[in-house]
Structures are given as structure tokens and as C-alpha cells.
Amino acid sequence: GSVANVVMGTIETNSPGQTFLLASDFLEAVNHSQICKLFDKSMHLLWPNGIQHESVLLFLTDLTF
Numbered sequence: 001g002s003v004a005n006v007v008m009g010t011i012e013t014n015s016p017g018q019t020f021l022l023a024s025d026f027l028e029a030v031n032h033s034q035i036c037k038l039f040d041k042s043m044h045l046l047w048p049n050g051i052q053h054e055s056v057l058l059f060l061t062d063l064t065f
Helices: 032-046
Strands: 002-009 019-027
Touching: 002 032, 019 032
Parallel strands: none
Antiparallel strands: 002 019
């Protein structure tokens, strides 16, 4: 298994943005399906009343096989 962390940040115009650990999860398998589930789970934590997909600018992984 592997541990996956979702780190998010804000974008500010006149100062550095802040970064936050949004979610951390243990994955039995690391593949596109599990990463997509983690993404959805994390976005529901951020926006429990509905994911604001237009507010997500980038989702980057270091997934290698």
C-alpha cells in the first residue's frame, strides 16, 4: 500500500498563497482509479454542497509505475 496526500493552495495577487494538507489516505493500490476517488473525496471535503470544478486549476500527481 501507499499513502497519498492532497495538498492545496491559494493564489494571491500580492503575496505568496497559503498551502494546506486537505486529505491523506492509505491506498491499497495506486492507479488512476484510486487517484480519481481520492480527488473526488478531497473535493467533497472542500465543497460539501457540490464540487466547484471551475475553481480547480490544477491537480498534479507524481504517480509512476
